[in-house]
Amino acid sequence: MPDPLVMFKAMALAFLASACTFSLLVWRKRSSPAWVSLGWTVGFAAGTALGLWQIGIRPSWPPLEDRDRLLLLVLPAAVAAEFAAMVLSRKPLAWLLRLFVLGLSARVLLHQSSYLADLSGPGTREWSPRTAPGILAGIATAQCLIMVALDRLATRAPGASHALALAITLLGASLTVMLSGYATAGEIGLSPALAVAGAAIAAGILAGRTPSSAPIALGAVTLSALLVMGRFFGQLSTTAALLLAFAPLAAWFGEFPPLARLGPRPRAGIRIGLVTLIVAVVVSLAAQNFAQTSHGPAQSPTPEPSLEDYLNYGR
């Protein structure tokens, strides 16, 4: 397991860097959606980069492995899409770009893996050329639907609670992936999780109800990438991956009666509470499974016979 002290320092740095960057950029323009989006995006990028630097994770070039492709292709593409979305005047075009990045992320992460390529000779790929596009399309569709549903919720009930719920899910996903035999991916996930959390706290104080799709898009791309890496390269179970993928949608329960009658603050609390509950269950199950399978071969239930036992045998 990675050093907990190093992880804690990285998380604190990501949180502070993101919160400070967001605050500096949004301080005088707190009611401007464009400046709030800029704060989210730059805060996320700064917090993630500094957290990863602190933890000592350096991507390799060329990006032959999934984690290198996450750090050098997927996350930079998600950040670039947010910058492009700020410039683009047409909102649907910005959303097409976000969905393109998110939809393609699983394909990029699985590139040249044994799922998609004949690495051990002809016909050895795990997904046949016929089934692979279907699986990738299924993953991309689910990811995109989750992101759109979260954005709809953020539009319906503006505030930072959705971003905080996503940060909690990201944190839970990182821990679960770490406990599922892929420590590096879990370590990588901690920095963006705390970067989203830092900006969310700053946004809750400064930006109030100024809308922005940036935290939803950046959080959704990171979450889906972590789950794809954990599921297909580590030992993350399909159930845990699905529960974590859909956990942020639990925030929608606050919009249905009778909870919908409550005020904005109690509903925000319910959103965060429900998501936290699901994430906590998944993490605790992963921790239990880790503890059960980590010990070595079972000891014999009967005590080992001593030398005296052998000498006295038959007397």
Place this chain on the structure above:
Amino acid sequence: MRVRSLCFTAAAAASLVVMPLAFGDDYNVDTMHSGVTFQISHLGLSWIQGRFNEYSGTFSIDSSDPAKSSFNFSVKPESIDTANAKRDEHLKSPDFFNVKQFPTITFKSTSVKAVKDGYEVAGDLTLHGKTVATTFILKGGRSAEFPKGVQRTGYTSQFVIKRSDFGVGQPTEAIGDDVYVVISFEGVKK
């Protein structure tokens, strides 16, 4: 006369094709009587031992001209076995071998020369997507007929590789950088 000349030319040409095979004996690795094992230091206190259960290989021995001999091996890192399922799962993950991205470890010899009691084999070892020139001494070469009608020979080698050369795992004092590898194999003559 012309027919005899043609026959002679054809026979000479055929012999040129056949002759190298006549001196080089080709073998398939007999996995039932072979093994690829390793050990690595844990905290500098003990040695964790493991093995790979799935591998294959072919080799050719040309006793008259050892430089024409060759060795090719392929090992499945997915089959790693350190007698602890949880540790094996972790070793298969991208934290170490990344078996979904790099499902085979291969060795292809580039030069072979005879030394006392065996051969010095140099070649390219590809592990975790990185290829490193590696040299080791193969000792053995005795032959036997077992079971009746099956010709076989066998070799053993011990060598050290550095996991940092191949980017396997993070550098840490807890797990040694040097990996002590032992391969011992029998080949069945084709």
